[in-house]
């Protein structure tokens with residue numbers, strides 16, 4: 001395991017992950033949820049190219065490429081896309097990274113078969 | 115499941131307080147303007163109002179409770195709705211059931227919000243924990259990001275084009291040009307629509323509503339009271355709500371209407387073809403397409419073709435849509451946007467349109483949608499209204 005391994009909230013009762021983070025599992029209502037390494041492989045479901053932000057932090061970085069990714073481990077997440085727009089259906093790897101203004105964020109990089 | 119109608123209940127006195135891009139007033143002023151208009155137009159005294167239902171994003175730290183003291187109301191039934199764009203039809207069905215059951219005699223339904231300038235960004239910062247953790251870090255684009263994703267996925271799945279979304283926006287602006295309170299009254303052409311600057315592709319400027327301040331209101335009471343006061347009123351044939359429908363869908367492709375549609379139409383004894391108009395929630399045009407499909411005006415995935423073939427203007431003889439111009443013309447005053455279709459629907463069925471009056475508007479459908487907690491609107495609602503006696 002390396003620093004750029006994806007970690008997700010994982011339920012010890014039903015062994016399923018979820019996103020965004022919760023203290024209670026949305027599948028079985030189990031209360032033992034821990035952050036565990038997860039398979040970052042997934043597929044792009046939808047994309048958006050942002051040209052406008054409510055925050056001045058992002059304004060200098062437009063346009064920004066964002067996507068919804070369905071991860072193979074059964075959760076969906078909104079992520080930044082590294083290196084430009086992707087098509088729906090593209091295989092990606094999601095890792096923890098940084099957004100353009102330096103904050104922690106999930107980042108999808110194309111490639112790598114399952 | 116079947117839905118039950120609302121016996122002997124009237125909805126009356128639709129009020130729209132003219133919206134403003136900028137306001138020097140607190141949200142309480144907007145609530146108060148709506149309440150005083152209800153009293154003035156109905157002749158029903160403030161002391162006769164014994165039920166209150168509110169919706170607002172900007173009332174905090176105050177609540178519906180605070181408003182009773184602020185306005186000197188003593189009520190025995192009180193509710194606050196956090197369902198945003200779905201809150202209008204939900205307010206009506208909750209209030210109607212309370213009146214039918216005798217828990218309240220006269221319910222004032224009041225939304226107000228103050229959302230010009232920086233207020234919109236502050237609201238989005240604190241909208242929900244999932245949005246804060248899972249959506250806002252990705253560009254702080256507010257609702258434009260989830261709806262850009264939903265729109266892009268829908269276009270890819272169905273082949274919907276920008277022109278088809280544009281037809282909805284252009285028809286609404288046609289309707290809004292005749293509506294006295296619309297902030298955007300200039301007609302929109304397809305050239306202008308297509309040439310607009312991108313905001314969150316595939317969304318462009320005219321797909322997005324403009325944040326503003328405003329208030330709406332209406333009263334719910336027993337029919338005999340409305341008749342004795344000689345108030346034009348609507349009856350409620352059916353009403354539904356459904357929250358967090360289809361959570362397994364990777365990207366949202368529907369609201370909750372398909373789950374409740376049969377119950378809605380069965381309770382009314384009517385179908386989509388009987389509706390003289392549709393007041394649909396229109397924060398973005400793709401959501402209007404969701405409602406056309408989910409409420410049975412066309413099959414799932416076929417709204418783009420339906421939009422190409424249908425005239426949505428209020429005076430075009432097709433399916434009149436958002437006959438007061440919708441939020442795309444009025445602006446979006448936060449949770450008030452969830453009541454825009456309802457007050458307009460009440461005006462239409464009672465023959466009191468402020469803009470274009472739909473011909474033979476005896477029965478119509480009002481639909482709501484809202485509350486993007488993470489990546490989709492979780493709340494869906496709808497009511498079928500019909501003209502009451504004496505309207």
Ligand SMILES: [Zn+2]
Pocket residue numbers: 011012013014015016025026027028029030
């Ligand atoms: Zn579990």
